[in-house]
Amino acid sequence: MPRPAKGPRLYLRKGRRRPDGVAIPDVYCIRDGQIEIGTGCGPDRREGPGGAEEQLALYILAKTAAGEAHAPSDVEMERRRKSDPDQVFVAEVLAEYAAGPATRLANPAKEASFIAALLPRWEGKVLSDVRRSSSEAYVAERMKDPIRSYTKDPENAPRVSDQTARRELECLSTAIGKWHEEHHLRVVPKVVLPRKSESPRDSLSRRQAARLLWAAMGWRWDAAAENPRTGQPGRWVRPSNTARTNRMHLRRFILISLYTGSRSSVTTEALWTESPTNPWANVDGGVMYRRARGTRDQRTKRRPVVKFPKRLLAHMARWRRLDEAAGINCVIHFGGEPIGRVKTGFASCVRDAGLDHGVSPHYLRHTCATWLMERNVDTWDAAGFLGMSVTTLLKHYGHHRPDYQDEVRTKFG
Numbered sequence: 001m002p003r004p005a006k007g008p009r010l011y012l013r014k015g016r017r018r019p020d021g022v023a024i025p026d027v028y029c030i031r032d033g034q035i036e037i038g039t040g041c042g043p044d045r046r047e048g049p050g051g052a053e054e055q056l057a058l059y060i061l062a063k064t065a066a067g068e069a070h071a072p073s074d075v076e077m078e079r080r081r082k083s084d085p086d087q088v089f090v091a092e093v094l095a096e097y098a099a100g101p102a103t104r105l106a107n108p109a110k111e112a113s114f115i116a117a118l119l120p121r122w123e124g125k126v127l128s129d130v131r132r133s134s135s136e137a138y139v140a141e142r143m144k145d146p147i148r149s150y151t152k153d154p155e156n157a158p159r160v161s162d163q164t165a166r167r168e169l170e171c172l173s174t175a176i177g178k179w180h181e182e183h184h185l186r187v188v189p190k191v192v193l194p195r196k197s198e199s200p201r202d203s204l205s206r207r208q209a210a211r212l213l214w215a216a217m218g219w220r221w222d223a224a225a226e227n228p229r230t231g232q233p234g235r236w237v238r239p240s241n242t243a244r245t246n247r248m249h250l251r252r253f254i255l256i257s258l259y260t261g262s263r264s265s266v267t268t269e270a271l272w273t274e275s276p277t278n279p280w281a282n283v284d285g286g287v288m289y290r291r292a293r294g295t296r297d298q299r300t301k302r303r304p305v306v307k308f309p310k311r312l313l314a315h316m317a318r319w320r321r322l323d324e325a326a327g328i329n330c331v332i333h334f335g336g337e338p339i340g341r342v343k344t345g346f347a348s349c350v351r352d353a354g355l356d357h358g359v360s361p362h363y364l365r366h367t368c369a370t371w372l373m374e375r376n377v378d379t380w381d382a383a384g385f386l387g388m389s390v391t392t393l394l395k396h397y398g399h400h401r402p403d404y405q406d407e408v409r410t411k412f413g
Helices: 052-069 074-082 090-099 108-122 132-142 162-183 206-216 248-260 264-269 310-326 343-352 363-374 379-386 390-400 406-411
Strands: 009-013 027-032 035-038 220-226 233-237 280-282 287-289
Touching: 009 052, 027 052, 074 162, 090 108, 090 162, 108 132, 108 162, 132 162, 206 220, 206 248, 206 343, 248 264, 248 310, 248 343, 248 363, 363 379, 363 390, 379 390
Parallel strands: none
Antiparallel strands: 009 027, 027 035, 220 233, 280 287
16 A cells, blocks of 8 residues: 655755765755755755745745646536535436436336336435445335326235335446446445345146137136036136127237247237337248347347247238238237237236136246247257247256156166
8 A cells, every 4th residue: 555645845865976076965855756856955054034944835835826726627526526425316316327328228118117216215315325224225115105007096006016126226226337337436335136036937738828818719717607518617608799809919919929939028019011110020931020120139138030830820821911901010909009018908818717817928938938848849949939048948947848857867767
């Protein structure tokens, strides 16, 4: 560690003799770091008018005046403030992040919703207030809030989960990191996140998938009614004649998701024609471009091109023919209008099919991966088809393969 600077001071340089024999007497010098200035004063002229101490005082006054003349500007003071965690407000960090880096994400609107949730509870706080205790307090307070979409009865609405609060704190952590990239904080606060929950990665059996499709056809499983053919409890009933038409988009969504393993956002945004902003289904080529040409792929959610299985391709060709005749370009639509989310309609199908209420649209992706492993498809081909790494595929779905740990199992005889 370097020694602290001593500042301007007097130093008596001892006399010496030049090569020509002339003697140089002892003389006081002013030393200031690597600067050395001779005073011309020997030991007998340290004090008094024009002495070494007077020259040192004049040097210090001149140096101080020069420093005051070069006082930091307002721009420099603001730059220093933005690097001090005690003076930077969390709100301005989030504001800069929302106006800049967040707009370049795949889903800026979702990031904006996280920022909107963060602002009320971090208002008036500075970055030095971001610590483990404040992060834990934020999670505890957020878990008391009702889910925003339940507007009719907030008192009895489900509460925000710790995983939602975790995602919001991840947004805060990213915002702080982006601020540090631009303004170089002296100390970067760490946002402590709650433990990430494990995904069950449950899948549907073929029988359950058939029940889900049956519900999408407008039928409902009535477990209390008696089946007239078998005499056993439980039979399918059709509550209305319009249910089949109202759920046409869900039938398409379920089949495409099951046969391609695509994420919900890809399936709902797909078009019949090529687009720079949306995925599109090239029925003539038999493939689906899950990523639009004008968008970048994400590191953790890859969207490679996928070939349509033969069974699905026949449906796709028929659906495109119907939509072209009606002048509709969206693959998933309701009455010709595009649909951003199918969460509510899918939940009603799950309920009518008599399945567990926890089944979500993402189950269809898990189901596709599970079925591929059960059919013993090559892991490299399956990973490329699904848009995930081989490591992820084997870690979460490899145990479904018929040959899973076969070699180890047979060694025991």
